Amino acid sequence: MERIAIIGAGAVGLYYGARLALNGEKVSFLLRSDYDTVEADGIHLESIHGDAHLTGARIFRSPQEMGPVDLIIVAWKATSNPLFEEVIPPLCHENTQVLTLQNGLGNCERISEVVGPDRVLGGLCFVCLNRLSAGHVGHTAGGKVTIGEWQPQPDSPRASELVRRFKAANIPAELSRDLKEAQWRKLVWNIPFNGLSIAEGGVTTDKLLADSGIEAEVRAIMSDVVTAAEAIGHKIDPDVIDFEINRTRSMAAYRPSSMIDYIEGREVEFDAIWGEPLKQALQAGARVPHMESLAARIQKRIGKLQ
């Protein structure tokens, strides 16, 4: 049995880590503030895929204490990426792989600097999770993880094997043969909705779509993201725009993760979700005025200047 380390114990890390552990995988969690609560009472999932309680979880306060594992799953916000050099090496033997479940662009590149690109995989999570309290996670919609190799290759037995292990742990999962395209496809939603939820002052998705002017802006930004992806070499069907608008209407008053970070005063993942995609779009020669103006509005709100 392979050892797995979860680094980043917010809702995403606790949810997927606990699901894997409940299926018998040997999962270790790196915890800081929640250590005592999880030690005393385990991890509780209140999930549309079945409530569950993980007791006796393997938990550690430092990567040195945890030691080498076979797979590291990165589930922290991109704002913690400066810690990679400190946290990853103590968890590695020579073949350790790293799967990042993070949002946006630039994470695989940063991890590659530490372990080399051939050992990096990405997983995109299509899920509504929230941390209810220390050790308690609510799961209200979705759940799927799309897994692929950072370095494209015709066939990836190790990504397919991860898909199989996730599915066996009651996590819908699918293989992506083009991770970069899948990252851009996910940004079609994240860039406008996470962005406007901040730019409009901390509002939920239903309020954004209730205003026809803002809906038009959502659509214009999505169209820019599709244009950017195409300029970089990833063809995305523009029909996804109607699909994403309709899907988001069905989610009612959804709070994008960046909106929660913003209203709770935590650092927003600006570079991963808006900065890096905009930089890549402009470098590829794409004309993306709505992405540019959105990035400027967010920077003004969060007081960040590039």
Place this chain on the structure above:
Amino acid sequence: MERIAIIGAGAVGLYYGARLALNGEKVSFLLRSDYDTVEADGIHLESIHGDAHLTGARIFRSPQEMGPVDLIIVAWKATSNPLFEEVIPPLCHENTQVLTLQNGLGNCERISEVVGPDRVLGGLCFVCLNRLSAGHVGHTAGGKVTIGEWQPQPDSPRASELVRRFKAANIPAELSRDLKEAQWRKLVWNIPFNGLSIAEGGVTTDKLLADSGIEAEVRAIMSDVVTAAEAIGHKIDPDVIDFEINRTRSMAAYRPSSMIDYIEGREVEFDAIWGEPLKQALQAGARVPHMESLAARIQKRIGKLQ
């Protein structure tokens, strides 16, 4: 490899059947009106758990043509249950098992009359599916199936094995050790929301919850269902009422399956969702005035007298 027959090729049958077939299970579909379309173009899933296209599906126009299988999955509306005696026997060898994915109460009993109770299992689907056109299914939320034995037993290797096969096919699944309790737990939602969507003249769940008087009626009916379940011997935590109200708010303008049947002029599953539960509640001596008045209002709408 075991042979599986799907009977009832609406959204539920096509969705779960196609997922199992795409994972290599030997699935046969019994089709009538959609036969030619599926033969020409297969089954298309537009799913939050990954789009998929099943080609070369094994399809049949009659149970005689299909012949014996190892597992029959029943996915038609309870209003088709009078066809069990005609459809099930040609599909059976002496050990064929039957898993019903139907809503409400009374289905396992009817199937037991044909194959005997020891060969019956139940699966409860927590999912938003809709048939977009012949052979095309949309999957917008949820997906989990809870599987258990109709005849309670301390341990069920065959139910556990079905859970494993569903999960391998990218279907979240869990084992229920008490199927009857799980059926009542699901009715806490179906009785009020499917019911009031008809009683109020064909309205979506968001409109029901936007009216505080109707929300109070939803809560009163849910409380009756919890009372009924307890009288019959199934303890359900009353906290589920708040949970279900909150979950339903997040579903926005959801159309319960019975509302769609009602507005499209199809027969409504009255007995399975309201008639049989009410009968069992009254026989157990429970006082359930809100369930009674709801049943009367639905009967008036659909012109059905018991």
